Amino acid sequence: MSDNKKNTPKFTFSSFWLYIPILIILLGLSFFNSGNLGSRNISKNEFTKILEANDIQKIVVENNNVAQIYLKPEAEKKEEHKKLAESPFFRKGSPLYSYNFGDLQNFENEIEKEKKENNLDFDKVNIERTSMMDTLISFLPFILLIAIWLFFMRRMSGAAGGGGAGGQIFNIGKSKAKLFDENTKVKTTFKNVAGLEGAKEEVQEIVDFLKSPEKYTKLGGKIPKGALLVGPPGTGKTLLAKAVAGEAGVPFFSLSGSDFVEMFVGVGASRVRDLFKQAQQKSPSIIFIDEIDAIGRARGKNSMTGGNDERENTLNQLLTEMDGFGTDTNVIVLAATNRADVLDKALMRAGRFDRQIYVDLPDLHERREIFNVHIKPLKLAENVNLEFLAQQTPGFSGADIANLCNEAALIAARKGKNAIEHQDFLDAVDRIVGGLEKKNKVITPKEKKVIAFHEAGHATVSWMLEHAAPLVKVTIVPRGQSLGAAWYLPEERKIVQTEQMLDEMCATMGGRAAEKLMFNKISTGALSDLEKVTKQARAMVTVYGLNDKVGNITYYDSSGNDAFVKPYSDATAQKIDEEISEIIENQYKRAIDILDENRDKLTELAELLLEKEVIFKDDLVKIFGDRPFGKEEEKTETTTEE
Template structure:
């Protein structure tokens, strides 16, 4: 009963102290600054020598010295001559401005002259007084003074040191922990407290059904732990979200923060490591300490690969690697001798192959949740989420948009929806139409159209036949994706483009690989057939073809002579090895087989285009005329594409 009123008195006194001080934090240091400013202003503006009128030697000699009105001359610091006028001559009207006010007379100095040197000034004065009797000649007086500027030049550093010392002392004894000079070892955490409402929940995540179920189970662990512990189960310590960029890993964490109903600590992996040695480990300790104080709680570390890279021989020659010490501290906090009760760690990465194996083992990250690129049905759901706030026309077909975007992530679909809205607004439409979404897709995939790019008629003709070669080759090959549109309008870095509707495949056969290589070589083959000359326009095609051919031979084991051998390194450990995991003879055989594969595909493509040379020329001429050809016009020239009747790979 005695403690309760004691707490009330304490809080009331602290409230009184807080109310006495204004919100701006007006402290005694500001009082020092104001007093100093007042003293400086009084010294500057009340200094009698600060308002002296400066005159030239000619004016002084003609108007004052020749009239015998000078009382004395004082040379100050061998730089300035101060002129004093005789008191009886100050009554003259020409000296009226020298009076301080109506009742007092200025006793001097009255004027000043900048002198080059004392010797020069003395000689001038001696020459001007040659006709004056010796008794009336003016003698020079010398004075040395410390000017305010000289004093202030050495006073400023002392004042600055005193000011910073005051700030540092106040930061040490403030007790608030807000001074960044003393908090570099603290973690810069974004905290969502219990009961805080979040704008994102699991309803905002479309697709990813299996991943969403596993993450929602984490919420159930925190809300109903007895349901699992009564059977002897242990709550998972860590959950790792793994997936390509844009698949929704961070979004899943944000939804978890909104649904969990417990304190949520979020931090990026790059925020642990900075310029100071030991800061990363200190921040890891601080993060887990604060999370344990508010247990049960969740810690989310985004892009954990920034500190979780595998510890190998690469860093063996470094005396102290800050990132490695941070990782060691993280491993200890996740599963060391210290208790970690009630804290679940959520992490996200798109590079699981480079993470340290000690970090991924059970007991630290017990669950690995893989977020894949969405399929067609999931893309329909994702489009449904991102068009909620958009004003759409009635004829927008979401299913067609999902069909036209295979391999797109959730971030790509969100970008398409936003670009479609921008395009519709640019065209001053009242609603977003289907064609705006199609144009936005092309804008995201290929880049911005550059109709203003000037190319010569000869180059335009080469581009037209190049793209027509791609179109004809892909149209008559069975295992190539369906052609949707051909264009010779420059877009991004390319001068032309052929748009396909990719089929969603999980595996690719050898015949499909060969047809894709032939379709990619169609542009180069068309240039050689029509112009009997080749150009540099096929650079991107040749790069893609070479990579595909090497993948077939070296990785997928699709060559008959080499056999079922694969030198693909899924762990990434061989990247640190200086040598290759195969002999020089095998490397020469790889090169030979890749070259044979590409040359055979090129000859096959040229034979196909020679057979359909009429269609090739008709399509190129139409491209030169219209610049863009849609699927209906392609069918008019090339005929209807029946896959079962197309050319099989020999």
């Protein structure tokens, strides 16, 4: 019984219900106020007969076209009138008959003539009467316009303002933040956040302050106003903010930067005021603004907007609330963004966002921890090697790893397996990085041979160079937009030396070098290779100062203010172009020399690739022997060729 009561939907009152009884009352009044409900329309002959019998007490002419005929009391008892007079719809004192006479002048002349000839004693009155329904019908267009206007205002206010049933227009300036408090607790804690050890250590102090502020205030310390989480997409900034709320156990207001933006002027600033007002009422509390760059962009950069820009007004109000008068309330603002470079300097200063916490892409150890979190709901086979998977996924964010685990589960289910095997995870990596396999793509034998030697050239050069990343897997099966793909195993570096960059460029040019050496022709398949080495060479010369002729100079501006300014002369530009070209051509010649020395092994590797379509590191060991450079292999990276 109690379960049924719980499942019964609660009664909710709507203001639209008030219109129903009002409409019923109006119809009732119109119905009962009509004096001729029980009357009957009569013809001219019937009217003449009643007139000559002197049964009429009074004639009321309405609107110059209808005569309402009232009979004498004794006449109502006559047999011909008795049935109508005793009808339940007929009321005493109401007209029993109505007669539509047509022309008023003729009618008046007729009854005057009859009155004189037959000595009749009835009265005649002319009146103008309008019914309530006629009045309503005349006002119907205005009523419809008002109803349509109210409908759209409610829809606009409901979409923009929220706040209560129907979303009244007056609530448009209310905050749209979602509140998590003791009734709707955030269940995410730091245990659910794998990796991010440095970031968790930073925000742990904020949690400690909210739990026991006297520990800091007794020494004269003040609560930090805000913390800005900065980092690439998918690294866990929003997840970290939720964990702070879950650990602190205080009211948590969550919203996006775009929630402040509205078509109405002044709404954004009003919502900021209302948000901080609510947060102060529930202090200590946390405000989390995701994607704050939607309102926090630097002011005055766009000359097309005027001084009354709505986004700038919203930002100004946010600056005032974060560091205005009366800042003794325990309200901490957490914000997240991928574009810290575009934020206004006034927003970034100490006293507003006291701390900027960089949430970087996970390293090898952190990726292993993230895998351990995301494999918990999965049914894994015994051969799954998480350590190897962590090595195979360099540059993957937490969101990418979550997608990888889900993709592996889908691949295993598609194959009808009862558990997810290690190969399913590797296939998922290939699927995410390289794209979907296109085994039905039409490739001629000649093209396939060129692709095989191209990929074999990459593998051979990288295997022979000390600082180049060794091969893990090569395929000539078309995948995504590429016709072939190669997976490598670079070591994890914090800094890169000149020799390391040159070896990587040489290995990248190994594909085109193999085409030139074996066929004495080159193709368009090296597009991505050329793009990569050109960027590397330009960075060596203009950014890192690794070129002897240009010198220890960098033309890189981290502030991003050199977009329309060339920071060097035309002579220097020519020198930069020459040095970039020379670096690339030298590595291209170096790759050709290495492949020429190992032409037989290159041919053997390409033929094996044509036969199997996919080869692995073990196949290279059988052909070339062990690499002469004993380096610890820590993580993998993928490159593709078109």
